[in-house]
Structures are given as structure tokens and as C-alpha cells.
Amino acid sequence: MKGVLMVNLGSPKSKEPKDVKTYLGEFLMDERVIDVPKVLRTILVKGIVLNTRPKKSAAAYAKIWWDEGSPLIVLSKRLKSGVDEQTSVPIALSMRYGQPDIQSGLQELHDKGVDEVLLIPLYPQFAMATTETIMVLAEELRQKHFPNMSFTTLPPFYNHPDYTTVLARSIGEKLDEFDYDHLLFSYHGIPERHIRKSDITKSHCKVDGSCCQTPSKAHQFCYRHQCFETTRLVAKMLNLKEGTFSTSFQSRLGFDPWLKPYTDRTVERLGIEGTKKLAVVSPAFVSDCLETLEEINMEAREIFEEAGGDDFKFIPCLNDREDWVKTLSRWIDEWAHQNKKAKVS
Known part of the structure; x- marks a missing residue:
């Protein structure tokens, strides 16, 4: 059974x-x-x-x-x-x-x-x-x-058409309610060494600006590649213009290098550089939790507003849609x- x-x-x-x-x-x-x-x-x-x-x-x-x-x-x-x-x-x-x-x-x-x-x-x-x-x-x-x-x-299922369609729809519904300047895809962070440890080729993952875009068997277990691919697919479905969206990583711990760019610093930079209306979604989670409800909707919101931003839109996870x-x-x-x-x- x-x-x-x-x-x-x-x-x-x-x-x-x-x-x-x-x-x-x-x-x-x-x-x-x-x-x-x-x-x-x-x-x-x-x-x-x-x-x-x-x-x-x-x-x-x-x-x-x-x-x-x-x-x-x-x-x-x-x-x-x-x-x-x-x-x-x-x-x-x-x-x-x-x-x-x-x-x-x-x-x-x-x-x-x-x-x-x-x-x-x-x-x-x-x-x-x-x-x-x-x-x-x-x-x-x-x-x-x-x-x-x-x-x-x-x-x-980061690139499964069924999933990316639902994710794009959930984001699009919120963006229709919000005249945003920038959409930030914020994924949970992990240490860079985890990427290298998960590399089944033992040579592909450099955690640089190119390896995630270069075809490889390593992508089957590469969290970084899969996050960027989710962003790419959803952005394409939503017809987002280059420069109006980006990817970052949150929730780092300790002193070792974690995946970059960091969400808190990205949110601050966007505010300082003149972004007034920021929307943030966390596609590493399917259920809202401490990392989305407190770290994003509260902490990141405060950072953005203190950096000069005006409006901050938190986009919920898929939850029980x-x-x-x-x-x-x-x-x-x-x-x-x-x-x-x-x-x-």
C-alpha cells in the first residue's frame, strides 16, 4: 500500500x-x-x-x-x-x-x-x-x-513548471496590488562550503559569477544554481525587466563565508541607492516561518525604511494556496x- x-x-x-x-x-x-x-x-x-x-x-x-x-x-x-x-x-x-x-x-x-x-x-x-x-x-x-x-x-521541484507557475502567479497577484520599483528574491543562506561538498563532480562549483550558468551534472545538487534558476524562470514568466529584480541570501550564522549577496545588505543598498518601493519574496520556503515573518517582514522592512525606502511589500509563501x-x-x-x-x- x-x-x-x-x-x-x-x-x-x-x-x-x-x-x-x-x-x-x-x-x-x-x-x-x-x-x-x-x-x-x-x-x-x-x-x-x-x-x-x-x-x-x-x-x-x-x-x-x-x-x-x-x-x-x-x-x-x-x-x-x-x-x-x-x-x-x-x-x-x-x-x-x-x-x-x-x-x-x-x-x-x-x-x-x-x-x-x-x-x-x-x-x-x-x-x-x-x-x-x-x-x-x-x-x-x-x-x-x-x-x-x-x-x-x-x-x-525548483524548476518544475507546475511549481514555478504557481509561484509566479502568487507573486504576480501581489505585484498587481503594489507599484514596486524592485522585486527581491531572498533565499535562505547556507555556507559556501556546503555548495562545494554537494558538488558530485568535485571540480565544477567555484561559487563565483559563472559556474551556476555553465551546464553541469553538479547542478542536480547545487542549491545556489537552483535558487538562481527559480528566480530566472519566475522572472521570465512575469516578464520582469532586467534590473527590476535580483537574488539574495538570508540567515547567515558564524564567521565563515555564506552565499552572497546577503539579503540585509542588499535591502540596505537598495534603499540607499534610491529604491522607494521594494517587494520581497522567499522562494526557499513553501510555508511562512520565522525567517519570512520576522526576518523579512519585520527586520528587512526596518532596514529598508531606515535606508530611505518608503514602501515595503512582503509576499507570503505558497502556504496552503x-x-x-x-x-x-x-x-x-x-x-x-x-x-x-x-x-x-
Whole structure:
């Protein structure tokens, strides 16, 4: 019997510092998030970060927390509910960090008789710290607890026409309401070394101005290329003029080089250079979360206004839009009715 496990990032149990600390500990101790030797990672996370960051992060969560709970969890549940109503197979929802965890999601499917699972990492682009860590943990759990299950993983859908069409439509609807000067595509940042580690050719990715535009097998796992490609495809669909849009990366941590240009500095530069009306969208996420609701809609807005900008337009993620629910549901049903492995990319 076939079933689906949808997996998103996760969220603290509550906005209280103690729960934020627990969540950050699980998240940052993942070797694919902070990819340094365990001894160094332990010193950094448990010795420094968890003694300083939880209170600040809790204050940020408090700004965006809903009565129903964490926005990411609430929106993920709404998405799952919508898909569940339109598909013919059991659907379960899990988080990579926090609750409900991946093991409980697999157990839910197992209890319903599912032995063929379509894993859906809810990330359009591939990255070590998102898609890969979900796949690795799910496989570890399968081998340990569900040996009779088999997995198929939905490939990154950053360039899938169905996805880019829905994304472009969601952006276009907001731009029709806003006489913007510039549209910024702000993606979650990752360390530059992650790009090189994911390079299956071991030679292509230079993280410079040309490698992402040069055809290569490395692009299959190159987060940077996939982000720029999402921007390119959506900009083409929206008939955006060159110079009226750009790509940046947010949420860096530590002192190592992360993907550039940085969102905060880009927003500030645009304001200083005379951009008065700025729209920002975050296509690395399908559900609004701390990184979109607080970091973009609050922090980036403040930076832009202080730099001289007048109007700032936050464009929500796809969340549980009807057309996005229909798209995911169609992909699932196409897989469910195939006798061979899924081919949804």
C-alpha cells in the first residue's frame, strides 16, 4: 500500500526560551547543518550558541507566534489537510526537528498498512541542511524500525513548471496590488562550503559569477544554481525587466563565508541607492516561518525604511494556496497510480 510523508523544517514547541533552546540544540547539532567535527560542533552549539541565542530567538518567535501555535506548524498542517482531501492515499506530516517527528509520521503510515512511501521534503531546492538531512534520517529510521518499507523521494521541484507557475502567479497577484520599483528574491543562506561538498563532480562549483550558468551534472545538487534558476524562470514568466529584480541570501550564522549577496545588505543598498518601493519574496520556503515573518517582514522592512525606502511589500509563501494544494495533490496521485518509481520532475 502506498502513502506519503510530507516533511517540513520544524519549530519550537512554544515561544518560551527553554523550548527554543531544545529546538535549536536539535537543529544546530545536525552534522549537515553545522558540518564541522562533532567536538567542535558541541563546543560551538552547547558551549556558546545555546547559552546566548535562545532568549533572543524566543523574542523573535514571540513576535510572529499565532494563537494556534507556530505559524510554520499551523500552515504545514493546513497544507497537509488540503492535500489529504484531494488525494487517494494516506498522508502524514512530520518535521525534521521538533514535533511531530519523522519516526512518528512513518509509524502513522505503517499503522495504516503503508509499505511504499513517497517522501516529500517541503523544499523546492536541494541542500545538505534541508533535503539531504531528511532523506538520511528517514533512511536510518526505515532500516531500524520499518525494514519492510520502501522509499521514493520527490526530487527538488525548483524548476518544475507546475511549481514555478504557481509561484509566479502568487507573486504576480501581489505585484498587481503594489507599484514596486524592485522585486527581491531572498533565499535562505547556507555556507559556501556546503555548495562545494554537494558538488558530485568535485571540480565544477567555484561559487563565483559563472559556474551556476555553465551546464553541469553538479547542478542536480547545487542549491545556489537552483535558487538562481527559480528566480530566472519566475522572472521570465512575469516578464520582469532586467534590473527590476535580483537574488539574495538570508540567515547567515558564524564567521565563515555564506552565499552572497546577503539579503540585509542588499535591502540596505537598495534603499540607499534610491529604491522607494521594494517587494520581497522567499522562494526557499513553501510555508511562512520565522525567517519570512520576522526576518523579512519585520527586520528587512526596518532596514529598508531606515535606508530611505518608503514602501515595503512582503509576499507570503505558497502556504496552503488552493493552486499549490492542487499541484502537490496531482504529483502524489500521479505517483500513486504508477507501477514504477515516481517520475514527477
